[in-house]
Amino acid sequence: MLFNSYVFIFAFLPVVFFGFYAIGRYSHNLALLWLTFASLFFYGWWDIRFVGLLLGSIIFNYGAGYLIGQSLSKSTGSTKWLLVSAIVANMMLLGYFKYANFFVENLNYLTGTKLLIGEVFLPLGISFFTFTQIAYLVDTYQGKVKEYSFIHYTLFVTYFPHLIAGPVLHHKEMMPQFARPDTCFINLENIAVGMSIFVIGLVKKVLIADSVADIATPIFDAVSSGGQPVFLESWVGALAYTLQLYFDFSAYSDMAIGLSLMFNVRLPLNFNSPYKATSIIEFWRRWHMTLSRFLRDYLYIPLGGSRHGKSRRYINLMATMLLGGLWHGAGWTFVVWGGLHGFYLMINHAWRNLKQRIGWGDGGRWSDLGAGTLTFLAVVVGWVFFRADSFSSAVNLLQGMIGVNGFSAPISLAGWWDKYPDYFLHYEANGLMARFTPVELNAFKATVTLIIGLIIVWGFPNVRQIFRNYHPVCEDLHKEAMDLSVDTISPRTFGCYFEWKPVKAFAWVTGALFALAIFGLTHVSEFLYFQF
Secondary structure, three states: OOOOOHHHHHHHHHHHHHHHHHHHOOOHHHHHHHHHHHHHHHHHOOOHHHHHHHHHHHHHHHHHHHHHHHHHHHOOOOHHHHHHHHHHHHHHHHHHHHHHHHHHHHHHHHHOOOOOOOOOOOOOOHHHHHHHHHHHHHHHHOOOOOOOOHHHHHHHHHOHHHHOOOOOOOHHHHHHHHHOHHHHOOOHHHHHHHHHHHHHHHHHHHHHHHHHHHHHHHHHHHHHOOOEEOHHHHHHHHHHHHHHHHHHHHHHHHHHHHHHHHOOOOOOOOOOOHHHOOOHHHHHOOOOHHHHHHHHHHHHOOOOOOOOOHHHHHHHHHHHHHHHHHHHOOOHHHHHHHHHHHHHHHHHHHHHHHHHHHOOOOOOHHHHHHHHHHHHHHHHHHHHHHHOOOHHHHHHHHHHHOOOOOOOOOOOHHHHHHOOOOOOEEEEEOOEEEEEOOOOOOHHHHHHHHHHHHHHHHHOOOHHHHOHHHOOOHHHHHOOOOOOOOOOOOHHHHHOOOOOOOOHHHHHHHHHHHHHHHHOOOOOOOOHHHHO
16 A cells, blocks of 8 residues: 555544554554554555564564564673574575566576476565564563564554555664653644644655656656767756655655554654765764664674775775665665665765865865765766666666767757657667657656756655654654754744644645645556665
8 A cells, every 4th residue: 555545544544543543442452452453454455475574574573573682681681692592583585576586587597407496476564573672682682672562563464554564663663652651642732733834745745756767757668768878868867866765765664654643643754955065974873773773783793894894894884884785675776776875975074084184174165065976976876776677778878978978958948848859769770770769758847857856855855854843753753863964943944934833834734745645646657766
């Protein structure tokens, strides 16, 4: 079931919402049980066959966590082996469903064999619920888990706002919120704020992400079919996908926060204006923040982090990013993308060390502008590999971006505003350059859409900034120190116009945006991170 669907918005959500608060008037535990069954129904709507897999994973990890906790209290000495065994079992399950086909295909290619295992379908959200439970096991091993209610644990894993595409949760973030007596009682402020955040996310998905997808998809498909895009078309395709992924993931993150807040539960911040970053280090503190936290805490630091010298630190960075890339998808393009970001991080850390050694301070506003532009361009190059269906397709598009395939432009300005010219993409045929026209895009619409998208990305505040007076994420409850350098809003710029207030004007604007988004729901459009 998709957040951006009629059945979710007008059927599932109202039933679950009113049922939760109606039951909560009489029994806190029954209300949580209702939310648990609703979350399982939400997951089973996609494919009921995998509900059993999800429940099996929950039962196994709950039992493993309980045994680890008991072993800690009794100091039996087998605690570490229990933890390692449980993590290995989780990774084997994830590895089978996510990488079995990839492994067999590559083995057949290298050895010339023809092994067949049949098509292995990837269960929705398996990466997220597996990582969430691994984090739970490690937290239990570290003594951070204090209660072992099976119902609460099942809700923690299956909680529908985060189940499909994150964020990756920690037990300690959610359990105290589920346990609070007032969680099951209506809080009009939380409902109003949550609904408003949900609408913002819905607008991002339906009106922006899906619009730029209509630009990016045909270009990448054409390149995959053999087209050789020239300079302008290559950049249009790359920037369109860069914005599509941004608004798609930002939309899901906002909708998850808003939905959860309607049930008086705050999720952790998972998306914090990453394209405003002025370095790759900062980018990864802003993009998919809970995954970055997971990779840091449960992979990079256990590998040694920065504790064993600079060379070892760079090796650990590269290993973490390569595995992070592979986590995103079973394909070599994802590995290349992860390796590219590992290389970026190595250069970034080396540059910071050099600046510190020679005493070179910050260069001011112009320096930040240059650093931000360079960071954005590096990210765009990475997204080309992330999106392309093969390494050769990615290289082909990148060649176009640097002008290898030519710099041709429309013959006349009038032609540009109508559509891209019929030489939009080229390919070699019998030694001659032929025309390749799998798509016709309205150039005016594409240009305006990209410009508007970039203005929103760089010039507008994010959800946490807009609703900063209402503390929409769980970091606001825990007062955790985070690197949120763009979270301070100048009253002269955004304060008067974008800070949300419970007044009629904002209610009318929210209602109008909701109506536009609903009328824009013309087709089923999955979130991109559903695939990972």
